[in-house]
Amino acid sequence: xxxxxxxxxxxxxxxxxxxxxxxxxxxxxxxxxxxxxxxxxxxxxxxxxxxxxxxxxxxxxxxxxxxxxxxxxxxxxxxxxxxxxxxxxxxxxxxxxxxxxxxxxxxxxxxxxxxxxxxxxxxxxxxxxxxxxxxxxxxxxxxxxxxxxxxxxxxxxxxxxxxxxxxxxxxxxxxxxxxxxxxxxxxxxxxxxxxxxxxxxxxxxxxxxxxxxxxxxxxxxxxxxxxxxxxxxxxxxxxxxxxxxxxxxxxxxxxxxxxxxxxxxxxxxxxxxxxxx
Amino acid sequence: xxxxxxxxxxxxxxxxxxxxxxxxxxxxxxxxxxxxxxxxxxxxxxxxxxxxxxxxxxxxxxxxxxxxxxxxxxxxxxxxxxxxxxxxxxxxxxxxxxxxxxxxxxxxxxxxxxxxxxxxxxxxxxxxxxxxxxxxxxxxxxxxxxxxxxxxxxxxxxxxxxxxxxxxxxxxxxxxxxxxxxxxxxxxxxxxxxxxxxxxxxxxxxxxxxxxxxxxxxxxxxxxxxxxxxxxxxxxxxxxxxxxxxxxxxxxxxxxxxxxxxxxxxxxxxxxxxxxxxxxxxxxxxxxxxxxxxxxxxxxxxxxxxxxxxxxxxxxxxxxxxxxxxxxxxxxxxxxxxxxxxxxxxxxxxxxxxxxxxxxxxxxxxxxxxxxxxxxxxxxxxxxxxxxxxxxxxxx
Numbered sequence: 001x002x003x004x005x006x007x008x009x010x011x012x013x014x015x016x017x018x019x020x021x022x023x024x025x026x027x028x029x030x031x032x033x034x035x036x037x038x039x040x041x042x043x044x045x046x047x048x049x050x051x052x053x054x055x056x057x058x059x060x061x062x063x064x065x066x067x068x069x070x071x072x073x074x075x076x077x078x079x080x081x082x083x084x085x086x087x088x089x090x091x092x093x094x095x096x097x098x099x100x101x102x103x104x105x106x107x108x109x110x111x112x113x114x115x116x117x118x119x120x121x122x123x124x125x126x127x128x129x130x131x132x133x134x135x136x137x138x139x140x141x142x143x144x145x146x147x148x149x150x151x152x153x154x155x156x157x158x159x160x161x162x163x164x165x166x167x168x169x170x171x172x173x174x175x176x177x178x179x180x181x182x183x184x185x186x187x188x189x190x191x192x193x194x195x196x197x198x199x200x201x202x203x204x205x206x207x208x209x210x211x212x213x214x215x216x217x218x219x220x221x222x223x224x225x226x227x228x229x230x231x232x233x234x235x236x237x238x239x240x241x242x243x244x245x246x247x248x249x250x251x252x253x254x255x256x257x258x259x260x261x262x263x264x265x266x267x268x269x270x271x272x273x274x275x276x277x
Numbered sequence: 278x279x280x281x282x283x284x285x286x287x288x289x290x291x292x293x294x295x296x297x298x299x300x301x302x303x304x305x306x307x308x309x310x311x312x313x314x315x316x317x318x319x320x321x322x323x324x325x326x327x328x329x330x331x332x333x334x335x336x337x338x339x340x341x342x343x344x345x346x347x348x349x350x351x352x353x354x355x356x357x358x359x360x361x362x363x364x365x366x367x368x369x370x371x372x373x374x375x376x377x378x379x380x381x382x383x384x385x386x387x388x389x390x391x392x393x394x395x396x397x398x399x400x401x402x403x404x405x406x407x408x409x410x411x412x413x414x415x416x417x418x419x420x421x422x423x424x425x426x427x428x429x430x431x432x433x434x435x436x437x438x439x440x441x442x443x444x445x446x447x448x449x450x451x452x453x454x455x456x457x458x459x460x461x462x463x464x465x466x467x468x469x470x471x472x473x474x475x476x477x478x479x480x481x482x483x484x485x486x487x488x489x490x491x492x493x494x495x496x497x498x499x500x501x502x503x504x505x506x507x508x509x510x511x512x513x514x515x516x517x518x519x520x521x522x523x524x525x526x527x528x529x530x531x532x533x534x535x536x537x538x539x540x541x542x543x544x545x546x547x548x549x550x551x552x553x554x555x556x557x558x559x560x561x562x563x564x565x566x567x568x569x570x571x572x573x574x575x576x577x578x579x580x581x582x583x584x585x586x587x588x589x590x591x592x593x594x595x596x597x598x599x600x601x602x603x604x605x606x607x608x609x610x611x612x613x614x615x616x617x618x619x620x621x622x623x624x625x626x627x628x629x630x631x632x633x634x635x636x637x638x639x640x641x642x643x644x645x646x647x648x649x650x651x652x653x654x655x656x657x658x659x660x661x662x663x664x665x666x667x668x669x670x671x672x673x
Binding site: 100169172187 | 330376377381
């Protein structure tokens with residue numbers, strides 16, 4: 001009994017420590033974003049909860065700095081890229097899981113290996129290609145490379161999910177009157193829905209945060225995504241307004257925070273379903 | 278209507294395995310044909326080729342006289358029941374049963390009408406709204422049957438549909454499937470590993486081994502006149518007793534150190550008459566071995582009782598006799614299919630040159646392990662096989 005109590009205490013202490021380490025920067029960020037410019041460098045730091053200061057800080061970011069545009073751009077690019085990556089990746093994964101073709105396993109691992117490479121390695125060639133086809137500074141110019149980045153992950157996660165479905169289900173559906181494509185849509189997709197959600201989430205997180213390739217391709221304010229916009233706010237202002245910068249940071253994090261709260265149930269279920277069951 | 282023809286059908290897998298070789302077979306309309314054999318004998322592959330789930334390497338398969346080699350499964354007018362049922366997990370029982378109809382363009386009301394009809398036949402009425410995961414094994418099995426029946430296809434294909442059920446339910450479903458098939462008179466090809474299922478359900482039974490057809494006939498003929506050692510040892514439970522004997526002069530059979538008088542006439546005697554001086558495999562079913570009594574003139578064989586199994590209505594008596602066992606590729610394969618211990622037993626018999634045979638004694642027979650007894654053999658029902666080819670003597 002006491003042993004179990006001690007065990008629980010220790011695990012809570014550890015969890016609290018982890019939480020503290022993970023949350024402290026955000027907390028500091030939040031506090032700074034609440035301050036007026038003059039108060040930021042105060043020693044020792046003080047807490048300010050002055051509504052007019054807070055709303056002024058965030059108003060500047062949202063309206064004067066056009067942060068709303070960045071959020072809109074991020075949403076468009078992220079959802080379009082993810083949707084297209086799923087549209088291509090899910091049928092591809094089904095093919096890898098079910099069909100016999102030459103070099104199937106080699107192809108599958110080759111596709112995964114694309115993921116090993118850091119975007120910085122290919123940022124310049126991608127930029128040149130996008131420039132060549134005249135898509136710089138456009139949504140499509142961002143969406144195309146982002147599809148390429150998230151596809152391997154989609155394919156790999158989905159192969160695992162398809163592999164878990166007994167082949168007899170395919171056979172039954174074909175005997176029942178489905179074509180391969182029909183069976184993919186009518187029978188398989190409902191069964192791999194958790195997998196689709198998981199791969200969508202991972203893809204979205206990556207695309208939402210992607211900075212480097214976007215920086216090359218986008219050079220106007222009205223096409224910038226959040227990471228690009230945020231960095232421009234932090235680097236082009238001089239001297240840096242720390243309180244404004246902190247508000248930018250908070251606004252960058254919030255959409256992802258809401259999103260991950262909404263989907264965390266799926267993430268956990270999807271990850272456990274995909275591996276051991 | 279629903280005839281199925283295998284014409285020189287062969288299947289070679291990409292890795293070079295010959296799963297099915299030169300299979301020729303005619304399944305009559307309305308017939309219940311059972312394919313039986315040990316694992317890896319090609320029975321499931323043969324079935325899947327009919328379904329269109331496996332390509333055909335050689336030969337031709339015809340359903341209702343139409344060549345189906347290049348036809349997609351959905352165009353073959355077949356329905357299939359799978360070993361693991363393969364129900365669609367995300368659909369209700371009703372949706373599972375109705376899916377095939379929906380795919381074939383039936384109207385919603387027609388699908389519903391037919392599903393309800395089938396549900397009533399299979400006693401699934403209360404379960405229609407459930408998902409498969411909320412069903413017991415037996416219920417899932419019935420849903421899988423319903424999914425096949427509802428389409429009213431030309432041919433039913435069943436791939437070991439009862440192997441996942443417990444023993445009691447299996448017996449029950451065996452009767453159920455037989456009953457349904459008799460009522461619908463739909464041509465059925467049924468694959469099983471279980472020779473009792475094969476014997477009880479099939480109008481005819483096909484025994485396969487290593488991708489080749491061994492024998493096809495009605496169950497009783499298969500049992501009484503197996504074409505070769507493989508069929509002899511595979512069909513029947515307990516299986517046919519096999520031991521070596523030498524055909525001696527004067528109508529005698531030398532079994533180990535003992536000499537048996539052959540019957541004066543009958544098939545067995547005629548078969549052996551041509552084999553004078555040769556070693557043959559002698560096969561006697563357990564029911565033709567009885568306790569020797571003073572009054573009869575059956576040839577007798579002495580042996581030591583090793584074990585008895587009282588089954589209530591009879592006693593299985595395991596007797597070790599002084600005779601060389603029949604160890605050929607056929608008997609080894611059948612033993613291996615039972616389990617590793619069966620194979621070890623066979624090897625032990627070979628090294629000791631003694632054979633374990635089983636006799637069916639009447640219930641209450643006073644036999645105890647360890648004692649020496651005399652067995653009366655009814656050789657008029659015995660079979661003789663060539664030791665080299667494994668073929669039944671006098672066959673073909």
